[in-house]
Amino acid sequence: MTKFCLEIDSVDKAFPGVKALNKASFKLKKGSIHALLGENGAGKSTLIKIITGIHKQDGGKLLIDNVEKTLNTPNDATRFGISVVHQERNLIRRFSVGENLMLNNLPRTTLGLVDYQEIALQSKKWLEIMDLDIDPSTIVSELTVAKMQLCEIAKALSLRSQILLLDEPTSSLSPQESDNLFLLLKKIVRDEGVSIVFVSHKLEEVFNICDEVTVLRDGKNACTSESIKNLDRKKLVKLMIGRDEQIVKSKRKTDGTDKTILELKNVNTDLGHKNISFELKKAEIIGLYGLVGAGRTELAKCLIGLEKINSGEVIISGTAITIDSPRSALEKYKIGYISEDRKKEGLILIHNVIDNASITVWSQIKKILGFVTNDMISSRVNPYIEQLEVKTPSIYQLISNLSGGNQQKVSVAKWLAAGTDILIIDEPTVGIDIKTKAYLHKLIIELAEGGTSIILISSDMPEMISLADRILVMKDFKLNGIVKNDHKYDTVSANIMEYIHD
Amino acid sequence: MKITQSSLLKKDWFGLLIVVLLSGTFIAMLKPAFLSAFNLYVLMVSVSYMLIIALSQMIIIAIGQMNLSVGAIGGLVAISFSGVMEVYQISVPVAICIGLVIGTVCGFLNGYITVKSGISAFIITLATLYIFKGINLGITEAEPFYEIPETVKNFGNAKIGTSPIPYLIIIPVIITFLMWVFMNRTETGRHMLAYGNSVQSAELIGISSSKVVVTAHVISGFLAAIAGMLVVCRLQLGTPNIGDSWLLPSFAAPVIGGAILAGGKVDVIATALGVLIVAIISQALVIFKIDPFFVQIFLGVMILLAVFVNRYREYKQESSKKIFNND
Structure with missing residues (x-):
């Protein structure tokens, strides 16, 4: 019987307005590298967050070594031997490499003080596994991005993690650095017995190092723990994008003239x-x-x-x-720009609808002394707010109280009002x-x-x-x-x- | 081994030490009275409690927060310490313990409310500043306690043997050493710095935020209490306005010492040298008979300089790293 160190069984997860995961499943074989693929928004990140205890699933089971577990916090995940290597580096940049590796269990001297020699000694071992020839006393911020990443994997190993989740590990690496990383990943799977869930957009990487593939599409499995041998590039691409979606047809014709x-x-x-x-x-x-x-x-x-x-x-x-x-x-x-990040860049959340919608036109409508009255603003902006059917009890409602869709409409209204x-x-x-x-x-x-x-x-x-x-x-x-x-x-x-x- | 110039230059305190030595030598050459026994005594007295006030703020800066109530805690402890001795004739050691307990409890409240509410420590300690100060004024009705035991007064005035070294500086020096050990060599201290660097990363490896924050505030309150009592020894009375002027200097020394207000970077030795630099400048202006109002201007310029120097060094490090990466 094959041993599975991690099993995700029909997991559901809904967010307001979106069903992020709908009976998603996969099985991670011990000592294998398993690719988790899908387009943006297919539910990969949600699944990863469930595996690492950041979100809790609404339904379905999560089994570690064939035993059902409940993960309430990231700490639980760490305790069960699951570590994530995030896209954003999770090292303490001003600390030394060694201290970062040992941080949640710092070795101490008989006086109870932190033993830096012991840190160097113990961390050296994990650095060697990752073929990292760096002095453990080097400050992290002095390393290259690629080395930071390897340190992070070393840190995960030092936590005795048996399951590593790598979220687009090569996105900021050069091709040589990526190749080096893959060699090391193969090595730790072989020598240390860890299993890896590998999330990537780069299909060539998947074919290079993965044993099995799970593809998510709209929160559902497009394929589940399929052996890489049964797939080729074309099939994989089809699995990722081939969904039935009604295409809104525009009557508009542009002839390019x-x-x-x-x-x-x-x-x-x-x-x-x-x-x-x-x-x-x-x-x-x-x-x-x-x-x-x-x-x-x-x-x-x-x-x-x-x-x-x-x-x-x-x-x-x-x-x-x-x-x-x-x-x-x-x-x-x-030229107007409607930001992807509505909350941070697009809107001022603690202001009301009209202030947000009119912010782009203030300089056009201000009078001699630079004053802008509410009447001037609403006569200018209201038509757009009505045209876009922004659902709000009043134009003086705070933006943060509106739904995401309505917030987005206000973002659009703002630029329409400016006449871009x-x-x-x-x-x-x-x-x-x-x-x-x-x-x-x-x-x-x-x-x-x-x-x-x-x-x-x-x-x-x-x-x-x-x-x-x-x-x-x-x-x-x-x-x-x-x-x-x-x-x-x-x-x-x-x-x-x-x-x-x- | 390469303990070279460059590794020394990387330390925050090294540059400050040079500033202290150069400015000391320079002032002494112009005005030899700067090195007189009396002058050195005055210098060390002012350094003594400022050192503790600065460390009390520094530990909160380490976790990326601010404690506006440092002075209010110090003031409340100062009048409690002198008050219980005057009104209830309580012995000095017991009065000291009462003072420490009050400071610790105040710090605990700051930390506990910050953690439980999730509101920034800036706002919480702004509120507790008024509460502690209000309790202080309620108890004293703005009248100082004058009846301070002789032992306390003597401690505030005495020098060690025939040297110009005041007794007052002994405790601050010991505490500075202990704080250095704490920040650099204990797990709790390292976890505080890690938390200050990145709350998210710290939590991901299982460092408890509430423990870190509460501990830092407790230590801050404890240190503010010691500073309050040292000032009582120094002034020979417990006035309700002790602590009122601590807030800005409490930030000045750590910042001159290279601390980053966002957290995660503080240096105990550099903070101590920051205190020393501020004291030397104040002293020098007195010796050169410069209007005391200028002290503030100098202090302001000093802080700007310190921040610029740190920025420049970081920039240098970044660019040298880039060159390093390219080859």
Whole structure:
């Protein structure tokens, strides 16, 4: 009989408005590397949070070494031998490597004081397992990202963890560093008997090191603990994206003859974008698709002047321009940006609806002494709030009391009121229920029909295919290719995937 | 082994030590009276209780919080300490114990309410500042206690033998040493710093937030109590306004010593040198007969300088790291 060290059996988890997991299952064989795959929003992170005790499942079972367990806190997970190596590093940066490894069980001298020699001695052992030739007294912040990651794995091993969860471990590593990591992972699976759950977007990595694969799609299993031998790249991609979703068809036709309103020529940015070139026509919706970390939001931030463009040209209506601040982006060039992070960047949560919606127009409507009255604001903003059907008891309701969908509508109203020509919309429907999502989709199409040019950033493939006229695929801060969207899901999604996994 | 210049230069306290030595030498060359026995005595007396006040704030900075009630705790303990001796003729050792218990309880309340409410310590200690101060004024009706036992007064005035070293500085020096051991060599101290660095990471490895926060506030209250009683020894009376002027200096020394208010980075030796630098500057201005109001300006400039120097060093480290990574 095969031994499973971790079994997830029909786990459900719902958040308000979203069913994140619907009878998700997988079995982790002892001493194996198991890939957990799925598109953004498929439920991977929720599942990981359940395995690590951050969330509690609504239904279903979690078995460790064939015994059912309940995990209430991250501490419980650690006690049962489960460790996560997060994308964000969880080391204490100002402490030494050795101290970080031993921190929750610091060795002490007979006087009860922390024994740094013993720390160095004990931590050395775990560092050697990870082939890390560093002095345990080195301060963590002096290490490279790759070494920090290896230290984190060493730390997990030092906690005697038998199950390691690696969440996109290679996202900030170079190819050589990744290869090195994989060799070490294979080694610790072989020598230390640990089992690994491996989350990655990079399929080549999955084929390189994983034994089995579980794919999640819309919170359900698209495949469960399937041996990698039975799969190939094409099958895997199909499992990840092949869902039945109604594509909203836009009646709008763009024949490509409209005038170009924004053009980028060989743009290089401070953040590392290389040679980005594209055109945006009047009343066109172009989509920026890519994986998390492809540099899409970052590109938007460069366009609105939050980050610096180093070389290349940005041309608006025929003139090359420099955008130095979001203020000039809005006031001079009429470019608005609806942030993906509604709560942090998009809205001021402790202000009411009208203040949030009108914030972009204050400078346009203020009178001689700079005063803005409530009447002036509401006459300017109310039409948009009504047009978008923001559901709020009054325009003086605090934004934080509205639902996510309505908050998003206020975000949109804010930019409509400002009369933008170009609107960059970043992940408009993340965490929003299906009904409001459909409404927002309709709204985006209407905006475009009204003459606004839209750059849509989304990781939601069906959303992208239903809305965009052309889809620009980004990877590693480069533009990998442009897909003409004929709204036929199968062919377009396959084309996009080609560019992402090339 | 490479215990080289560069590893010394990395220490927060090393630069400050050089500042202390240079400024001391410079002032002494211009005004030899700076090194007179009397002057050194005055310097050490002012360093003595400021050292404890600074450490009382430093331990809260270590966990990324602030304690605005340091002075209010010190003041409440000062009048309780002198009050029980005057009104109830309680012996000195018992009075000291009462003072320590009051300080510890005040600190515990700060920590406990902060943990339980989840509200920032800044606001909680702002509230307790008024409460402690109010109790103080309620008890004293703004009148000082004058009847301080001779032993206490003597302790506040005496010097060790014929040296200029005041008795008052003995306890602060011992406490500074113990605090160094605590922050650098005990598990609780290390966990506090880890918590200050990153609450999330600390919790993930099973460090208990409530334990860390409450312990830090208890120690802070305990130290504020000692400082309050030392000031009573020094002033020879227990006035209700003891502690009123502690708040800003309590932040100044740790910050000059390179502490980061976000937490996770404090240095006991550097904080002590920060106290010394502030004292030397104040003293020098007196010796050069500069208007005492200027002391504040100098202090302000000093803090700015310290912050700029730290920023610059971090920037240097970052850039040297980048070069290192590239090859």
